[in-house]
Amino acid sequence: MLRALxxxxxxxxxxxGFTPPERGAVLLRHRRVYIVPTRLGWMFAATxxxxxxxxxxxxxxxxxxxxxxxxxxxxxxxxxxxRNLALLSVSxxxxxPVFAGEAAQFRLYLDNRARFDRPAILVRHxxxxxxxxxxxxxxxxxxxxxxVPAARRGRLVLGRVMLETRFPLGLFRSWSxxxxxxxxxxxxxxxxxxxxxxxxHASAGAARALAQGNDDFSGLRGYQRSxxxxxxxxxxxARSDNLLTKQFSGDAAAxxxxxxxxxxxxxxTEARLSRxxxxxLAAERSGARYGLRxxxxxxxxxxxxxxxxxxxxxxxxxxxx
Amino acid sequence: xxxxxxxxxxxxxxxxxxxxxxxxxxxxxxxxxxxxxxxRAPWWLILLTLSLYGWRAAALVxxxxxxxxxxxxxxxxxxxxxxWLEYGMIFGRVPGIILLVVxxxxxxxxxxxxRDAAVVAFLCCFLIITNFLYTQSVPxxxxxxxxxxxxTATLVGCSAPGRPLRANLRTSALLLAHAVPAALALFLxxxxxxxxxxxxxxxxxxxxxxxxxxxxxxxxxxLAQSDALAFRAEFxxxxxxxxxxxxRGPVLWDFDGRNWRAGxxxxxxxxxxxxxxxxxxxxxxxxxxxxxxxxxxxxxxQRPANANFTVDRQLVSVLPVRSRLRYDMVSVxxxxxxxxxxxxxLRRALRLPAEYNPRATALAAxxxxxxxxxxxxxxxxxxxxxxxxxxxxxEPPLLGRDAVDEFLFVTRxxxxxxxxSAFAFLMRAAGVPAxxxxxxxxxxxxxxxxxxxxxxSDAHAWVEVYLEGHGWTRVDPTAAxxxxxxxxxxxxxxxxxxxxxxxxxxxxxxxxxLRHNWxxxxxxxxxxxxxxxxxxxREFMSWLGVEGADWRDMAAALGAAxxxxxxxxxxxxxxRWARPDPVQAAWRKFCGKLAARGVERRPQEGPRDYTDRxxxxxxxxxxxxxxxxALYVELRYGKLRNSAxxxxxxxxxxxxxxx
Numbered sequence: 001m002l003r004a005l006x007x008x009x010x011x012x013x014x015x016x017g018f019t020p021p022e023r024g025a026v027l028l029r030h031r032r033v034y035i036v037p038t039r040l041g042w043m044f045a046a047t048x049x050x051x052x053x054x055x056x057x058x059x060x061x062x063x064x065x066x067x068x069x070x071x072x073x074x075x076x077x078x079x080x081x082x083r084n085l086a087l088l089s090v091s092x093x094x095x096x097p098v099f100a101g102e103a104a105q106f107r108l109y110l111d112n113r114a115r116f117d118r119p120a121i122l123v124r125h126x127x128x129x130x131x132x133x134x135x136x137x138x139x140x141x142x143x144x145x146x147x148v149p150a151a152r153r154g155r156l157v158l159g160r161v162m163l164e165t166r167f168p169l170g171l172f173r174s175w176s177x178x179x180x181x182x183x184x185x186x187x188x189x190x191x192x193x194x195x196x197x198x199x200x201h202a203s204a205g206a207a208r209a210l211a212q213g214n215d216d217f218s219g220l221r222g223y224q225r226s227x228x229x230x231x232x233x234x235x236x237x238a239r240s241d242n243l244l245t246k247q248f249s250g251d252a253a254a255x256x257x258x259x260x261x262x263x264x265x266x267x268x269t270e271a272r273l274s275r276x277x278x279x280x281l282a283a284e285r286s287g288a289r290y291g292l293r294x295x296x297x298x299x300x301x302x303x304x305x306x307x308x309x310x311x312x313x314x315x316x317x318x319x320x321x
Numbered sequence: 322x323x324x325x326x327x328x329x330x331x332x333x334x335x336x337x338x339x340x341x342x343x344x345x346x347x348x349x350x351x352x353x354x355x356x357x358x359x360x361r362a363p364w365w366l367i368l369l370t371l372s373l374y375g376w377r378a379a380a381l382v383x384x385x386x387x388x389x390x391x392x393x394x395x396x397x398x399x400x401x402x403x404x405w406l407e408y409g410m411i412f413g414r415v416p417g418i419i420l421l422v423v424x425x426x427x428x429x430x431x432x433x434x435x436r437d438a439a440v441v442a443f444l445c446c447f448l449i450i451t452n453f454l455y456t457q458s459v460p461x462x463x464x465x466x467x468x469x470x471x472x473t474a475t476l477v478g479c480s481a482p483g484r485p486l487r488a489n490l491r492t493s494a495l496l497l498a499h500a501v502p503a504a505l506a507l508f509l510x511x512x513x514x515x516x517x518x519x520x521x522x523x524x525x526x527x528x529x530x531x532x533x534x535x536x537x538x539x540x541x542x543x544l545a546q547s548d549a550l551a552f553r554a555e556f557x558x559x560x561x562x563x564x565x566x567x568x569r570g571p572v573l574w575d576f577d578g579r580n581w582r583a584g585x586x587x588x589x590x591x592x593x594x595x596x597x598x599x600x601x602x603x604x605x606x607x608x609x610x611x612x613x614x615x616x617x618x619x620x621x622x623q624r625p626a627n628a629n630f631t632v633d634r635q636l637v638s639v640l641p642v643r644s645r646l647r648y649d650m651v652s653v654x655x656x657x658x659x660x661x662x663x664x665x666x667l668r669r670a671l672r673l674p675a676e677y678n679p680r681a682t683a684l685a686a687x688x689x690x691x692x693x694x695x696x697x698x699x700x701x702x703x704x705x706x707x708x709x710x711x712x713x714x715x716e717p718p719l720l721g722r723d724a725v726d727e728f729l730f731v732t733r734x735x736x737x738x739x740x741x742s743a744f745a746f747l748m749r750a751a752g753v754p755a756x757x758x759x760x761x762x763x764x765x766x767x768x769x770x771x772x773x774x775x776x777x778s779d780a781h782a783w784v785e786v787y788l789e790g791h792g793w794t795r796v797d798p799t800a801a802x803x804x805x806x807x808x809x810x811x812x813x814x815x816x817x818x819x820x821x822x823x824x825x826x827x828x829x830x831x832x833x834x835l836r837h838n839w840x841x842x843x844x845x846x847x848x849x850x851x852x853x854x855x856x857x858x859r860e861f862m863s864w865l866g867v868e869g870a871d872w873r874d875m876a877a878a879l880g881a882a883x884x885x886x887x888x889x890x891x892x893x894x895x896x897r898w899a900r901p902d903p904v905q906a907a908w909r910k911f912c913g914k915l916a917a918r919g920v921e922r923r924p925q926e927g928p929r930d931y932t933d934r935x936x937x938x939x940x941x942x943x944x945x946x947x948x949x950x951a952l953y954v955e956l957r958y959g960k961l962r963n964s965a966x967x968x969x970x971x972x973x974x975x976x977x978x979x980x
Contacts (some may be wrong), residue, residue: 030895040334040439047443056514059644062453062462066469070446070508072500073473075883076890080496082784083894117488118793119481122332133331135483166332167491169473170439170480173332 020160020179025091025111027164033086033176035078040170044074077169084118084165085174088136092141092158092182097312099277103130103147104184106158110144112136122164153188153273153316161185187312188270191278195256195286228287255282255301256290258311273315280315284308294318334435334479341381342486343478344432348374350471351429352772353464354448355422361455362419363407369400373426380430388430397427418451432548435479435546442472457851459843473497498888500688506882511871513855527746532759534571534583535784538720538728541759542736545715547777550609551761554773560766561601565654567619567783567795568775572633572762574669576749578677579724581742581757583824586613587632594622595656606847607646613637616760616775618652619795625649626856632666633756634793645852662754662787670754670787678725678746685750693752693789699796702747706801711735713803737799744798754787758795769841902954911949918979928954942979949973 013019018032037045048071055063056113093107106125112118115247115268123144124131136142150156164175233244260277263272276292284303291301292311299311329336339347351374359367373396379385400423401411408416425444432438449465473493481489509538531551532544552568601618615628615636624630625648628638638646657874678698683704692698712734720727728735741757748755762781764773783797862870865878912922912931920935932950952970 030891038334040436042442043439047446051446051450054797058454059854060450060453060457061644061853062457062465063450064508064511064513065504065850066446066449066453066465068504068511069469069500073496075887076496076499077504079499079887079890079894080492086894103504117484119488120332120483122330131331135481164332167480168477168496170334170435170476171608232648263483 016177018177018179021157021181022179023181025089026178026180028086028088028090028176028178030082030086033082033174035172035174036084038166038171038173041074041173044070044171048074055202074169074171078172079171080166080168081174083116084167085121085176087114087161088112088118090161090163090180092180094155095158095182095184096311097185097187097316098150099187100150100153100189104150104156106146106148106184108144108146108161108180108271110134110136110163111141112138114138118165118167120165120167121185122162124162124164125158126160126162132242148184150184150186153186153270154320155317156184156186158182158184169298171288185313185316187316188273188277190281191271191274193275193278193291195279195282196258212284228289256288256292257301258283259293260288260295261293271320277312277315280308280311326687334439334758335481337435337482339432339435339479340482343438343475344377344381345476345969346471346478347429347432347438347445348378350442350445350468350475351425351448353468353471354445354452355425356462357452357455357461358418358422358448361415362422362818363403366400366403366407366419366423369396369403370423370426373423373430374936377426377429377432387433390431393427393431393932397424400424400427405569414454418454421448421451434904438475438479442828445472453632459846469827470494470497481656495600502886502889503883506879506886508853509858509861510875510879510882512875512879513853513858531608531612531777532570533610534573534614536573536581536738536742536757536759537579538724538735538739538742539717541738541780541803542717544780545736545778549777550608551610551775551777551779552605553775553847554764555604555606556773557602557604560771560773561599563763565618566763566773567781567797568616568761568764568779569619569621569635569758570616571614571738571758572631572635572785573757573759574633576673576746578674578722581745586635586637588629588637589632591624591630592634595620595653598653598656600651600653602649602651605646605648605650606844607642607648607854608645609642609646611641613639613641614807615642615646615648617650617959618654620653620656621650622653623651636972644854645847647852647854647857657792662792667787670756671749671752672748673749678723680723680726680730681743681747682750685747688747689751695786698753699748699786699788702744702751703796703798703801706740706744706798709733709802711802711903713799737780737782740802741784742796744796745784748784748786756785756793759781759786761836762797767837767841767844768839770844772841774840774843774844903967903971904953907967907974908953908957911953911974911977914974914979915946928957939979942977945973945977949977 016032018026048067051063051067051070054060055067089111091109091111093109095104095106098104108123110118110121110123115138117135119135120133121136122131122133123146125146125148128148130146130148132144132146134142134144146158146161148156148158158180160177160179162175162177164173166173231245236242236244258276260272260276263275267275276294280290280292285309287303289301289303289312292299292314294314297314298313299307326540331337333623345662355367355370367970380387400420402424404416404420405411408419410416411420424449425441425843428437428441428444432441445468449468452461454464470493473496474490477489477496478484478486483494503593550636571583573583575582575584586682596686598620600622603618605616607615615625615638620634621630621636624636625638628636628648631637666742686865688698688701692701710730710733711729713736714734715736717735717739718732721740725746728739728743745755745757759780759782761775761779762783763779764775766773781799783795783799785793785795788794858875859870862868862874862878867878870878908928915931915935917921918939920938922931926934928950936946936950948972952966952973956966956970
């Protein structure tokens, strides 16, 4: 029995009306839009009760009219509140990768295909409490960005999101849960440490430079777009307006390997990943070509944003199935 | 960066500050509901309430700090003390209402959040209903409907603070419109009980005008200066002539020298119907007068439900008439009834206090000596009244101990109570059993709907004498002395300008025309809205086909009606199912057309890939296919939907010809 009530059990999924995660656009059918009176709603009901008693006791025909008009309005308000949420379509956009300790920005798209606007809809991430109130105009799509803290590296799944509204009278609270299929890659928290000294099989570091490093200046050549700004001969540019790139003897062949194995044994897995992440960032900044060597997974040396992303993703998902 | 702790709920009403716009709506609603009370409450309390509203408005404009709690408590205490000084109590109906008005201002002063605003809005609903305790007229209803609209708009505004006012007003109007069917069903079918269910406060009947069960010189003429409505009568056929329009009310038996009193009502089984005469069938709509008696055209031949005949053919209701009462009546005019009367009652109809009005007593003794029989005596008395040149006035002079003597021989002017009192006294003194009947004479037929309106100014008193062989016979000494009273009503019978109610003055014909139309409307309002009671509810149920309905039938009918209404609203909110997204519909149609030519869309194929593949397979139509694909992608995944694009897509899909 208790097992049946565990998160994501079949019974609960049946109760909520969906099986997470949900791919594509999720249409909030009436079946999964819940509604209960708010505290104001109960206060309103008590007011109606008193008005009814007064009308009966004093035989006030217009008192009955007022009481029943308010009751009818409450009833209509209930349907309006449910309508404000029902048949709204929710889909999740791509979330850009973040480093552990930052907040992942999940984007939810609320698509209102109806001809009425849907004001004051609260979008709330249940696990972390990130929330915002949006107004979805008629026939338009509004995006809601939820900042979900990413504590650990790996794949951060968005999880359950609640949409809630109390419009138009505030007497009822209508809500629905969605669990869109959205996740975000969380890179390990980068450790700020110097790049390992270059050199073949340097003992202290896990990186070594193949061929020569980029420290030996050998001359100037014309600037090409792919050149790192730090290699531009700025002093020459200042004098002559010629944009030239400094050439180093080992530049073409300079390759930095960032390796797992040579790291000190005292570091645990996460610490190693943090250090390697820091190195990837430093190496990319230095403009060098670098490769990543993890147990069972090598990434050939290269550079540029997509290479950096591939390395960071490998580090983020290290050990993940 | 967001915190891991669950943040405060942004929709919680106790956390959302109320906006200036919604506060303005609230103040408007309060002004509307407090306005009618302003005419009734002491001026200083109204001034206090208005300054509280004004303070809140000024605080809003000038961003003042909220009022101190101590200050609010001080004002509360001062208001309660003031009410106590004014009324001598705090918990009565009137002081309670006044205090509620002041408290609305105090609550408004400390209104900061959505929740506070909602509480003030609910308080407004109570204030609306307190207005109905005083009057349920059409103008009041319209004013209160405006207040209800302001309350609704405020609640909607609080729920969507950033939304434009126009949109919020449209939502409020939609809500009110959607409330109408349920409200109507509840009004018609909610099982009604006849109130009150428990005791009314002591002052519940304050200020109700109408006849009483005593008659002393001056009290009917006072009543005659009131324009207030007494009742209306709607005749099924012809309306009785103005000479027949005597509406019987309390019958007064006991005279103490100055006042006539009704004494205890003796209930009897329905007496036999009067013989001869013409019978009239009509519906009475009696204004509440807080007493038991019912009025009916003379001579009533039938009793309404929950009412009884008394021994003097008066109709009395089991319960006091606390709300407008509607009953069917049959009366016989100019018929012959009650030829016999018990000895005890005849003795009671002859009793007079000793040593009052010696001159009148002497006059009666003289008539008794000279008259052949009772009828001759009656003729002598009427002749005396006709020739005595007694003037008919709404402002009779004050009379002393021997009121009848002074009226007949000294002042020689008076109103119907003087005439009838003197006449009955003379009859009794002359040995003819007599009693005074109070009620109304006349009534104004409305040319618009033919309904007879009887006002307090039609109040009248006449005499019944008992004649052997004829029974109780109506004699109207006022009509004998002032013949015009019968045919032309009060207005032409008293001298011009003698304190007549404004609308009875003959110069204002056009105003009366306007008034007739208005009154026809008010009559329908009274009949259908205010007069809807348990009995009318049963009639409505039998019109629906349920005879003898009890509260269970009504609850069932109500449940069915509300259920149907909720379903209809739900269907309204589900409309999208019936009318699918036009972009999707066009796309499905397009896919169907392609599939018919053998190019079926694969489950994982996106629209662009699919149209590319279809265009390659059908080179003859490749351009339109690609165009439709691009248009669909733009409409479906682009942020904007424009109706021109949607109709273009539908048109292109329709026009697509595949060979």
